[in-house]
Amino acid sequence: MQSAKQAKQAKHAQHAAIFKVVNLIPEGKVASYGQIADLAGLPGRARLVGKALSMAPEEITDKTADSAPEQKPLNWHRVLRANGQIAFAKGSEQAKEQIGLLQQENVAVFNHRVNIKEFGWQPDMHTLLHDLSF
DNA sequence: CGGATGACGTTAA
């Protein structure tokens, strides 16, 4: 059953890379799924990023912070579509949650979308060289 | 195995 095991590990590695990239997005900045996929070493697989985030473990639900001293607050709310639009349907709880979190970080959201030109995250050289081993 | 779906992207009309 090594193939299954390897497949599982490979998938885990992809998720880990995606979560890593997502987690290193600074406050007040947003990134698109395609950009995350690209930085995570998965060019053209933006959908995979969304899939990974949808399969995201309980790490996103960072409630009960008292029993988890070193929780992993996945910054999924800083991930938007390439055009700066919120990935969720307008009116959905997830969308409201994401918009709220973004506004909490000084990111302006107008009509369910963000000015990607203004808040688009552009990783600096140090991040590219150090965190991504690029 | 094939069809449909999805927290997507880009280009074209």
Next chain:
DNA sequence: CTTAACGCCATCC
């Protein structure tokens, strides 16, 4: 602005 088409791939039925 909207629609459509194609690409790309994991997952479900």
